[in-house]
Amino acid sequence: MKALAGFARRYARNRAAVLGLVLVAIVAAMALAAPILYPESPWEMVGRPLLRPFQNPEFPLGTDALGRDVAAGILHGASVSLTIGIVATVVSVVLGTLVGAVGGWYGGWIDDALGRLTDVFQTMPFFVFALALVAILSPSVGTIIFAIGIVTWPPVARLVRGEFLALKSRDFVQACLGIGMSDARIIATQLLPNCAAPIIVTASIKVATAILTESSLAFLGLGDPNVMSWGTMIGQARDLLRTAWYLTAIPGVVILLTVMALNLVGEGLNDALNPRLKPR
């Protein structure tokens, strides 16, 4: 409990990180409120088309070319962005941790082979790679998560491998080996908890990148055609840029704030989890 309080105090020392956390909480609240405030599909045509924001209290953010409520799209988009961002990050972190842990622990030819595999995936331009995967597998929430996870694990693998190499020779690990603990048990109960801090920091930044990647894919028309995403909204509003630029501006600002908030949370976690680092 005391450790948790210390953690919260160190985190709160970074004002910007607190702001980030508040913004993330707001986005999460938007996602949760979406089905309550706007039970109908955000694809539904509900009003006069191209209503500007702040004109009609019923549609605070206006309507698009087909009379769909922009506010409903933003709220439903929040849950799509957060879901894809979080699940894709879990996929990426699990894959990366697996590859890095096995390579770092066993070393030798296994490590060499996994190292080459990591090199290959790190060389391929990750957005083009994700684009090709989603286009060829045809876009859906599942394939987008798969693609983002598959292209973003290499940095996690490198991080975990490095941590494992450093921890492997430490006395407490050698002691576990000495008493005959199994490899899997040492990895799970001794090594992984010891490199949890950098993994958590990386993961929070990764959620931001995943949300940015998803919106970029959706903007290019590779969003799941069944769900409303912020990137999809911008992609569809693009043809109306000259007359109704607010349709592009609103979802863009929301993406910007969400991504910035997650980056700030990452920095706050970094400060709080690495207390020995000097404050910047």
Next chain:
Amino acid sequence: MNRDRPAWRLARVVLRRLLQAVPIVLGVLVVNFLILRLAPGDIADVLAGESGVATPGYVAELRTRFGLDRPVWVQLFAYVSNAALLDLGWSFRHARPVAELIAARLVPTLILMAASTTLAVGLGIVLGVLAARRVNRPIDAVISTLALLCYATPLFWIGLMMIVLFAVQLGWLPSGGFETLGTGATGLGRILDIARHALMPAVALALFYLALYTRLTRASMLETLTQDYVRTARAKGLPERLVVFKHALANAVLPTVTMTGVQINSLLGGAVLVETVFAWPGIGRLAYEAVFTRDHNLLLGILFLSSVLVILVNLLVDLLYAVLDPRIEAA
């Protein structure tokens, strides 16, 4: 012959890097091949479906013609050996070889990437130094906040917003394209015209990296400014300008060089978005078109060649590093 001469050292670095690149290129090809195999239905299905009158016999004939009836490993071997000769297959949409299509689009993308990188690195170093010199003062706060915002901005969105402001509202810059058609301009006039068209896409693509290099330079300047040799330089009464630029910056800039190599990978992804927004006729826009015409061969050809580009740029960065820092024999 003296084998420690700089030229020898560089040649060794190049050779070792090229040898290390071979398994990576092979790996990229295998991954590409696997993605193609993942696709539901092959090109024979697609073509047959479009012709509308496909009999099972016709589909089988198509498969034989494209070699799709052979065992998987034979297909993989054919794919890899063709790619080694830069034969990336055939684009069934454009009815032209993939390599030829990509070659025709390479120059605009290289122009865009060179302009963005120059802008981002140059301005990033200037802003980073400025912020580090006035750390925790108002100017540092302004630069750091701007960097934070640019770091989180979707670049396709900032590109669209720039079009609204500079092309639609103010009418200062063209909203897209590579050059004004039908002017018949040549020489300097044409170069200036292309530069006018390149300005917005280059800035849009540069913003994220500008933020990155600003933060990086600021952090590494703060680090080097505390080093003993900087204190020594100050103590012996050197002018502050000389201390900052000659002693501190020369060392602080090394991480930025490394980062440029790392960032080339994501710069290519950014090019897809920016080129799509600004109708810039480069590889990125070609990739976008390939997505929409379901031209899988072309898409994977682009993925392969951009991976090769990443390897080559990193080789260049290693060389630059070896020149900048003679202590390092790039590993």
